[in-house]
Amino acid sequence: MPEVRLVGPNGEQVGIVRVEDALRLAEEADLDLVEVAPDARPPVAKLMDFGKFKYESAMKARDARRNQANTVLKEIRFRLKIDPHDYGTKKGHVERFLTAGDKVKVMIMFRGREQSRPEMGMRLLQRLADDVAELGHVESTPRLDGRNMTMVIAPHRKKAEARDDARREKERRRVEEGDSADEAPQTSAPTS
Template identity: 40%
Template structure:
């Protein structure tokens, strides 16, 4: 009885066992992790501008790499898109840590400007008017902008000029903290103006705690008569 050929023992394509897999392994060796900055041999230009404590010098990339190896650090490109790469000699891990720390601190200092809205009617009384003005000054001193809106109802539309005067008066009360960014403007039944902050004011420092250590009073002395 003729035996059927065992195709499972046939040689794999590519010559020899695992030939195709070998090619994939070679390609895998060529893959490098994506970095935000080029370092060391990733910098292929012939010259670089090396930034150091004494300034910047133009040297060959080969010499810069030799310096990096001698100091046991990395050659890191710190500015992208330059014809001659700008580099530093620094430990790349430390470089990334310091950069992330600076970005985090800068983000904390950023102030997101918001637009606060204050609404009122043309018949607002003096007390509410002053209270809303103080509220607006608080927003403006924190660095936010303020939109003041006045809504007219029914026959109040016949007195929009008085509404514009009221908004202008409101601005004079908060002018110490604001610029007029958009003058009173009527759209339908709504009249509004926008006030731009002159800048956030630093908060006053908390008062220092009073010194609690007072000098104890001397004990009273008694004199006995003899």
């Protein structure tokens, strides 16, 4: 005679009962009998509203997808002989990417005789890493790959944290602008 270990709708243990009795209890309570552990001896079944369970599972999965943030690998290219102003501009891009929570792959392209001076590329990458140290850390050290030298810098903060901070900052600015609009002096039309 087949038996199941029955769990009630609130998680309470009912005990080991025959399948027919479990089905009758489910029907009386207007619930479904769901087998939750078929490999157990005896199998475990639970009284639950299966439609509600599926709905709640779908909502949890949707919330998890919404809160998931994909870290993107941004790439920025340098030349060995870079102008100080161009370096500053590209460093600003790297800082912006790291602030947004993205990883940055920094690549130095060597041409001609520059290939015989990889230590200059190492110095440039080390300088960049030092300049953005408060926003990120070196995830993969500089390494020569053919005519290019690459290094990956990862942000200290996760993408989701950066996104939440940006959202809070935007909300704070919106509230401040709303307050300043309320404080603006009211002009009245002249009466004649």
